[in-house]
Amino acid sequence: MKTLGLYSDLDLSLIPHPLTGDLSPKKDAEAVARSVKHLVFWNAFDMPFDPTLKSAVKTYLFGQNNGITRSNLETDIHWILTTLEPRIRLKNIDIKEAMQGRAFDITITYALVSLNRDESVNFIVERVR
């Protein structure tokens, strides 16, 4: 799909372009998807002087993986995305148990407000210790 260049963001993986050697910016839907994923993993104090801006996904990972926990996580994700990501309109957050209770399978579906299309991101969050 052709990018419009409405949104452009720095790729924090900092991998240079194999031909030019420059860092390639992430654009449009890809940039927004990065941002959404980033916000889900946001810890308290990632925003200096404002520890209230956080998603507690890491805390929930080490709790019981049941319906109540997943519902709480969904509330947190909903709150942080509606608070800090004005480029999207949230449509659905689907969280499933994965890896026999050691992980969450998270799918976030949203509409890109300025680009007038729906997108979704999916990722699995697993505790490793």
Next chain:
Amino acid sequence: MQNLPVQSLKFDNIKENFKEFLRGQSAYTDYNFEGSGVATLLNISSYQTHYIGYFVKMLLDEAFSDSAHTRGAQLSHAKRVGYIPKGKRSASAEVTLKIHTNLADEPASHFLEIPRGATFVAANNNQDQRVFTVLDGSTIYKREVSGSNVTYTSEPLAIYEGTLETWNFKVDSSVLNQRFIIRDRTIDVDSIRVRVKANEFSTNWTEFTLASQISDLDETSNIFFVSTDEHGYYQIFFGNGVFGVQPSNGNYIETTYVSSNGETGNGAKVFAFNPVGSGALAAYSNFETLTLSNAAGGREEETVEELRFAIPNHWRRQNRLVTEGDYRSILLSEFRNIDSMNVWGGEEHIRRDYGKVYVSIKPRNAERLTALAREQIRTSIVKKFGVVGADVVFVDPDFIEVELTVNAKLDLRKTSKTLPEMIALINDRVSEFNTAQLSKFDAILSDLALLNTIKKDDETFVGLYDTKVLTKNYLHLHNSTSSQDVAFGNALIPASIKSSAVTVAGSSLTIKDDGAGLLKLYRADGTVHSTVGSVNYTTGTVTYSLPSAARITGYELSSYGRLAFSGVPLTPDVGTSLNNIVRISKVKVVTG
């Protein structure tokens, strides 16, 4: 970088400035969205900028006494100007100790030693028991024999709240820059006594004294210095062999001091001698302690804010007494028992007295300084810091007693209080004004402030005014015919001045002014006996000279008498000057 201004050290402002800067480029446009990678980098950069800015500001703040926040930094500034920060200070009191015994038990030498460390016990303001210690030993020579009984009476003793503590050090030259730190927060620095002996087993001590300046020291001066270490503990150090004796390897140093409870020692009034640990006095049991002055002057260690005030002041006065400000500064910091103080040059005195410095001190819990307190100030403060040729004259505070009549018109419909309750309220408010605003030097009785204090936005008062009569008591020496000045320090209304009764050749007379500037002795029938002086109504100075046969009524058998002059002030406000302190002594409330 024009659009990257330096305006603030706040994180939010710095980040906003970065965003403003990024608006000028198009490669990365997501800086406004907190989840973006660019925003994350902005957070890191802004936080780093804020952190460095804050660090530099704190560093500079701590570099100056004016702005330093930490006690450690203030202590360092104090050291630079030679100021010894004050830790806890013991309350001090003055007592006289009497020891009653009989001829068979008294020592053959006919004197008794009160050793250093002898103690008295007393209760403070909160009735907590406190121990008071004799810091410098004294010998009692005054002995009175009555039949087979003997009473030994000490000179006035200065005693200090707290117990005597000792820290010992051994000089070890193998330690580089050995420091003798007394790790005790309760130490009263003024009480430190240091003595040195050759080694641990030696019995001969050499007393070392605290050096306040270096100019008059040589290699034989037995002195020590005090400063604070980085944690605020006092450390002592000695001369370097050029300025003061340097103790040698193996020498044994004993430091003794009073461990104080600070301000909780204040207010003790009744002292009882404790013979335990008092050397030979422990053999006696009948002690009597007379209190000459109550315990006062105990205080907590200086706070950072007090240090901020004291350090530049210490530097300004340069460790010497020259200006009025020097006297104020040194006496307030060195002498414990000052409630209020005034200092003026002889050229400003009521009778000009060039080359002298007049000091008037009102101690806490008393009206006048004791003789011992004066002597302490003279020897330990004025002699130490004073310049050659300056003569200090102590003048007792002189009180202008105000007899106040408050005329209040009250509308009792506007209050739930009864008339006697309103009168009591007025008395309370006058008393509150007297305590808070008056009874100290340089405090004037402002009529407006007094009436405002009485009224306090109370709608019950429909009308309010007052009248005042000033009274001054003068200690008149009988048989003296020299002229005396009684200074009211306020303009007086002519024909309002009169005195207490004076007896001449059996008849009772009163001194009054005639309204034209002359003071005359009047008989009871209103006839004039004689002219005895004059009045300067503008300055409020009464100058009188009584005949040698005159006696102050009520003091006929004494060598002196208290003569009271009263007068009505011309203005509603009552001012003070020199050693005058104005205070309200009587209140009469008239309601209508």
